Amino acid sequence: MRKIVSLLLAGILVSSAYSQDLxxxxxxxxxxxxxxxxxxxxxxxxxxxxxxxxxxxxxxxxxxxxxxxxxxxxxxxxxxxxxxxxxxxxxxxxxxxxxxxxxxxxxxxxxxxxxxxxxxxxxxxxxxxxxxxxxxxxxxxxxxxxxxxxxxxxxxxxxxxxxxxxxxxxxxxxxxxxxxxxxxxxxxxxxxxxxxxxxxxxxxxxxxxxxxxxxxxxxxxxxxxxxxxxxxxxxxxxxxxxxxxxxxxxxxxxxxxxxxxxxxxxxxxxxxxxxxxxxxxxxxxxxxxxxxxxxxxxxxxxxxxxxxxxxxxxxxxxxxxxxxHAEAIYETQAGIPYEHYYGPTALNKKGDILYLFVPHTPNGPLMIKGLKNKINRMWVVGNGTKLNWEVKMKQYWSAVPGIVYIDVPEKVLDEQVTVIAVLLDGKVDLYREQGQVIESN
The missing domain is CATH 3.20.20.80 (Glycosidases)
Structure with missing residues (x-):
């Protein structure tokens, strides 16, 4: 009986290895x-x-x-x-x-x-x-x-x-x-x-x-x-x-x-x-x-x-x-949900660069919501211009991230679609919970 069980287990392992190889x-x-x-x-x-x-x-x-x-x-x-x-x-x-x-x-x-x-x-x-x-x-x-x-x-x-x-x-x-x-x-x-x-x-x-x-x-x-x-x-x-x-x-x-x-x-x-x-x-x-x-x-x-x-x-x-805009196109993966940015996005393979596609001339700053990561740097793809950003509505007592506001100068806009690269301090991490009420102030 043990021999039969051993043979069956060996067969399962071989089949599993074959499946993994395929x-x-x-x-x-x-x-x-x-x-x-x-x-x-x-x-x-x-x-x-x-x-x-x-x-x-x-x-x-x-x-x-x-x-x-x-x-x-x-x-x-x-x-x-x-x-x-x-x-x-x-x-x-x-x-x-x-x-x-x-x-x-x-x-x-x-x-x-x-x-x-x-x-x-x-x-x-x-x-x-x-x-x-x-x-x-x-x-x-x-x-x-x-x-x-x-x-x-x-x-x-x-x-x-x-x-x-x-x-x-x-x-x-x-x-x-x-x-x-x-x-x-x-x-x-x-x-x-x-x-x-x-x-x-x-x-x-x-x-x-x-x-x-x-x-x-x-x-x-x-x-x-x-x-x-x-x-x-x-x-x-x-x-x-x-x-x-x-x-x-x-x-x-x-x-x-x-x-x-x-x-x-x-x-x-x-x-x-x-x-x-x-x-x-x-x-x-x-x-x-x-x-x-x-x-x-x-x-x-x-x-x-x-x-x-x-x-x-x-x-x-x-x-x-x-x-x-090659860096934001090839070898990328799907972007973040639209709840976090009003437009299409993509991520690099490592997941630590977020690409924001800007198909219109912005009426005010761009917004990223629910981003837990710290932002290390931000630039205009294909242009190289570094961009400034600010974070608002971040409460010290709350786990909910603040809103990232990005000003995009008109002179850096592409005639078709502009792309902004956002370098994060690690793989993108998004807040997807329901928010918090004040417990301390």
Missing amino acids: NKQSKNRMEWFGNAKLGIFIHWGIYAVNGIDESWSFFNDYISYDDYMKQLDGFTADNYNADEWAHLIAQSGAKYAVLTSKHHDGVALWDTKCGDLNVVEQTPAGKDLVAPYVKALRKNNLKVGLYYSLLDWSHPDYPNKTRKIKRYDADSLRWSRFVDFNFCQLEELSTRYKPDLFWFDGDWEQSADKWKAQELSEALRGWNKNVILNSRIQGYGDYATPEQGLPVTQPNDTYWELCMTMNDSWGFQHNDDNYKTPNQVIRILIDCINKGGNLLLDIGPKADGTIPEEQKHILKELGRWTGK
Whole structure:
């Protein structure tokens, strides 16, 4: 009996050690992502020819499938310069990028051998568009992400609405062929380009079992042990991906990323001029940082491979701001609750520098409430100007901290968002109790 118990205990210890090792590996694998804060999404495909919704335009019957696919003839990529893309992405302050290697329309941007629907064989572009992108990103020390649609509304074996194929049982031979097709393409992408990240989409149409999601995630990490997977693989990903809507409260996920367009469209659309201003984009980025997440900001190149000037302008001004305030952006963690400061905040890794984001010209001093720490120093990030502060309402008999008042001279304000660094005497310590009544005076 003792021998059995000993063996069981030994098994539990081995299992626990294995679990801890997996958690450590996952943390190491995700470290760069957690530190990055900003990435660039790139929606590029044949849909840029007519400037219409990527894939959804035929799925939602705005255009026929056949008319949609006629765009293959106009996709030239004549002016595609991956080095210029990568330079602009790096200039923006982004640390990674994600390119749509294949959207729901099934058109692959590389010379896949798993099928013939790709830009090399079917469009005037006539070349692999993924390889130069990967090479240029690596040259600029950017992490490489590839978007891949699990569903495929063009594949003859996928049970899709658009090609009038009736839905069939997932155990059928046709479904097995389609799953093999996905594995085939993803093995190509994994072994050829060794991406740091896969950004999956389209998983909602089938279950994890049908996609063979667990088997696929294991295969992907077999081909590249450090690859990161987003959440859209039916529960087998590493981080959450809220879309377009900025989370109002901090997500429960350890790692998350808001994917968001610059205007109202993912891909290039001639008539969509409803661009966000650089100030709006910067403030959305700040909100993501404040809640411990990343922003994946989208651009949509034209069919010839050029990036619209409006998008370049936003990226360049974003880059000016991120370059100036780098210390308050990268390798930071979520800030303090809004009850303590009227605005977004962030903390450095050690938790002893509090960054205050100031999106408006202050009408009077800034306020920090409930800060137990002593403040050692305070300065304007990217400017270096030291700031003065004073503490009021601190009663000697009360444990409730006083209110910190900070005057910010107008001459140090950034044209977009100003950042103030507050160096504390230790890890940030906040008063969260209910206050006290007078017991001595």
